[in-house]
Amino acid sequence: xxxVGLHLPxxxxxxxxxxxxxxxxxxxxxxxxxxxxxxxxKGPQFIIDIRSNxxxxxxxxxxxxxxxxxxxxxxxxxxTQPGDSAVYFCAExxxxxxxxIFGAGTRLFVKA
Amino acid sequence: EAGVAQSPRYKIIEKRQSVAFxxxxxxxxxxxxxxxxxxxxxxxxxxxxxxxxxxxxxQLPKDRFSAERLKGVDSTLKIxxxxxxxxAVYLCASSRRQGLNxxxxxxxxxxxxxx
Numbered sequence: 001x002x003x004v005g006l007h008l009p010x011x012x013x014x015x016x017x018x019x020x021x022x023x024x025x026x027x028x029x030x031x032x033x034x035x036x037x038x039x040x041x042k043g044p045q046f047i048i049d050i051r052s053n054x055x056x057x058x059x060x061x062x063x064x065x066x067x068x069x070x071x072x073x074x075x076x077x078x079x080t081q082p083g084d085s086a087v088y089f090c091a092e093x094x095x096x097x098x099x100x101i102f103g104a105g106t107r108l109f110v111k112a
Numbered sequence: 113e114a115g116v117a118q119s120p121r122y123k124i125i126e127k128r129q130s131v132a133f134x135x136x137x138x139x140x141x142x143x144x145x146x147x148x149x150x151x152x153x154x155x156x157x158x159x160x161x162x163x164x165x166x167x168x169x170x171q172l173p174k175d176r177f178s179a180e181r182l183k184g185v186d187s188t189l190k191i192x193x194x195x196x197x198x199x200a201v202y203l204c205a206s207s208r209r210q211g212l213n214x215x216x217x218x219x220x221x222x223x224x225x226x227x
Binding site: 034041042043044045046049089091099100101102103104105 | 145205
């Protein structure tokens with residue numbers, strides 16, 4: 001079936017370095033994408049979103065890139081901090097059907 | 113603004129027993145979601161409500177799972193009878209509306225263990 005997947009299940013980075021988390025999606029009809037951060041024992045928390053008519057969107061220390069040609073999404077975190085340690089999920093939505101599909105997640109470890 | 117409230121936080125039951133989870137969404141949020149998150153996986157949508165109507169329940173195992181949102185505010189999710197594979201965290205989320213720019217706010221979840 002259609003699904004959202006991630007290339008790297010775990011990522012370990014040094015504090016202060018930049019992090020890049022990748023995601024591949026398979027539903028070409030998806031037109032809205034969200035990155036969520038989930039800390040242990042908590043529900044997912046919205047980080048940043050992007051519509052399919054955009055290639056790039058920036059937030060505070062985070063940037064999302066969307067490549068519709070290869071159906072690839074990435075989350076870039078600048079100057080990674082220990083507080084960024086969490087599991088990151090990409091999610092795709094077909095706003096016509098209003099169904100959001102989550103990927104399996106990438107665990108980010110930040111080494112001090 | 114108060115967040116999405118869920119109860120209980122933890123529940124342990126034996127297989128074949130029944131269990132119910134409760135969710136109170138953020139005030140004014142029309143859309144409510146129930147997700148199942150198995151350890152090591154992303155959340156899987158079980159059911160989505162728009163006000164008190166069901167928008168999507170295609171992945172809800174209807175032979176044992178049921179959910180309602182009678183007054184378009186609070187919601188309950190019930191499992192009867194529970195199976196071992198139902199062990200997971202059940203997340204409730206709400207958003208102002210469905211579609212674009214509809215950031216979903218999640219509760220802390222209910223961790224269910226079926227033994």
